[in-house]
Amino acid sequence: MPSAVLRKSPGFWKSLMTQRQLLWMSLPIVLYVILFTYVPLAGWTMAFQDFKPAKGFASLWVGVKWFKYLFSDELFTMVMRNTLAMSFINLVFGFAFAIGLAITLNEVKAKRLKRFAQTISYLPHFLSWVVVAGLVSTMLASDGVFNIVLGWLGLAKEPKLWLGEPKAFWWIVGFTNVWKEVGWNTIIYLAAMSAIDPALYEAAEIDGCGRLSKIRNITLPGIKPTIIVLLIMNLGWIMESGFEIQYLLRNGMNADYSQSIDIYVVNYGMRQGNYSLATAGGMFKSVVNILLLLTANWVSGKLGEEKLV
Numbered sequence: 001m002p003s004a005v006l007r008k009s010p011g012f013w014k015s016l017m018t019q020r021q022l023l024w025m026s027l028p029i030v031l032y033v034i035l036f037t038y039v040p041l042a043g044w045t046m047a048f049q050d051f052k053p054a055k056g057f058a059s060l061w062v063g064v065k066w067f068k069y070l071f072s073d074e075l076f077t078m079v080m081r082n083t084l085a086m087s088f089i090n091l092v093f094g095f096a097f098a099i100g101l102a103i104t105l106n107e108v109k110a111k112r113l114k115r116f117a118q119t120i121s122y123l124p125h126f127l128s129w130v131v132v133a134g135l136v137s138t139m140l141a142s143d144g145v146f147n148i149v150l151g152w153l154g155l156a157k158e159p160k161l162w163l164g165e166p167k168a169f170w171w172i173v174g175f176t177n178v179w180k181e182v183g184w185n186t187i188i189y190l191a192a193m194s195a196i197d198p199a200l201y202e203a204a205e206i207d208g209c210g211r212l213s214k215i216r217n218i219t220l221p222g223i224k225p226t227i228i229v230l231l232i233m234n235l236g237w238i239m240e241s242g243f244e245i246q247y248l249l250r251n252g253m254n255a256d257y258s259q260s261i262d263i264y265v266v267n268y269g270m271r272q273g274n275y276s277l278a279t280a281g282g283m284f285k286s287v288v289n290i291l292l293l294l295t296a297n298w299v300s301g302k303l304g305e306e307k308l309v
Contacts, residue, residue, distance in 0.1 A: 047276060066277050086174060086241035090177045093178050105117060106190060118190075163254060164254065167257065172249065173245055173246060177245070192226040193219060196222040196223075225306040232307075246258050246262075265282055
C-alpha cells in the first residue's frame with residue numbers, strides 16, 4: 001500500500017495571492033464597513049462629555065452623567081418598554097409566519113403557482129415605509145377597509161380610529177412588519193429546504209408518512225440550523241424595534257406607546273442639540289445588542305446547536 005502523502009497547507013500570504021481576485025472584489029465592502037461602521041465609533045466619546053459643537057472633542061468631560069440621566073428618566077423607561085415590546089412581537093411573529101409560509105410554499109407542487117405566490121409575498125419588501133405607512137393609515141381609518149370588514153363580520157358595532165387606540169399600536173407595528181418582510185424572509189428558509197436530500201422524503205413516503213409527519217420529522221429538522229443562526233442574529237437587533245413606521249404612524253393619542261429609543265434620541269437629543277444624550281442613548285442600545293448577540297451565540301454553543309462563530 002502506498003504511503004499517504006501529507007501536503008503542507010499553503011501559508012496565509014500565498015493563499016491570499018492565489019485568491020487576490022476575491023480580495024479586490026471584497027475591498028470596496030471592507031472599506032465601506034470601516035468608513036461607516038468603525039470610524040464613527042470615535043464619536044462615542046461625546047457620551048462622556050458635555051459636548052459643545054464649538055469646542056468639539058475638547059468639550060468638558062462629565063463621566064457617566066448622561067447614562068445616569070437616561071436610567072433615571074421615567075420617559076426613557078417607557079421608551080425601553082415600547083422598544084422591547086415591539087421588538088419581541090416582530091421577532092416572534094416574524095419567525096413564525098416566515099417559517100410557516102416557507103413550509104407552505106415548499107409543499108406546493110405547481111411550480112407556476114409557487115413562483116406567483118412567492119413573488120406576491122415578497123413584493124411589499126420593496127415598498128418604502130412612507131408608502132406602507134400611508135396604506136396602513138388609510139386601512140385603519142374610521143372609514144377604512146378594516147372597520148368595514150369588522151362591520152360585515154359583526155365584530156364591531158361602530159368604527160374605531162385604530163391609530164388612536166394606544167394599546168393597539170404595538171400590534172399594528174408588529175403585523176405591518178410581518179406583512180412587509182415575511183415574503184423576503186422566506187427566501188432563506190426555502191433555500192435551506194432545497195438542500196434537504198429528496199431521498200429522505202421518498203423513504204418517508206414509502207414508510208407511509210403523511211405531509212405533516214414529513215414536515216415535522218424531515219423539513220423542520222433540516223432547516224433547524226438555519227433557524228438557530230437567524231434567531232441568534234435577530235437577537236442582536238432586539239433593541240432595534242424600528243424608527244420609520246413608528247415615526248410615521250405616531251400621533252398625540254398613541255404617543256405613550258409609539259416612542260422607540262431612536263425616536264427618543266431624535267426628539268430629546270438631536271432636536272434639542274444635546275448630542276451627548278443622543279450618543280449615550282445610541283451607545284446603550286448598541287452595547288446591549290452586542291451583549292445579547294454574544295450571549296445567544298454562547299448559549300447556543302453550550303446547548304450543542306449551531307453558532308455564528
